[in-house]
Amino acid sequence: MNTRDKFLPLMVIRRYLKLTYNYCSSNNLLDLKIEDLSSMELPFKIDLLPTKFPKPNLLELNKDRISNLR
Known part of the structure; x- marks a missing residue:
């Protein structure tokens, strides 16, 4: 789950x-299994669920809060 080459806020x-x-x-x-869900028509994209996360210091909790702190 990333957008613009940046991991989404938690x-x-x-x-x-x-x-x-x-x-x-x-x-x-x-x-x-995820493979079975991938072939189903669902209201979400199971493939977009993150399985690997960046290091904790690179994560953002909430985009609005981060931009307000700057």
């Missing part, structure tokens, strides 16, 4: 993961 990723989890839970998809 609050955005958190929200995306939460929505994805809730959808999968309510549709009994949690036990499926």
Whole structure:
């Protein structure tokens, strides 16, 4: 999950993961493999879920908060 060659803020990723989890839970998809989900028509792109994260000092919590601090 990156945009403009920059990792998305953690609050955005958190929200995306939460929505994805809730959808999968309510549709009994949690036990499926990611490969199986990739071939399904879903309201989200499972391939965009991050599996690797940058070092903690390079992460942003919230874009608005970071820009207000500068």
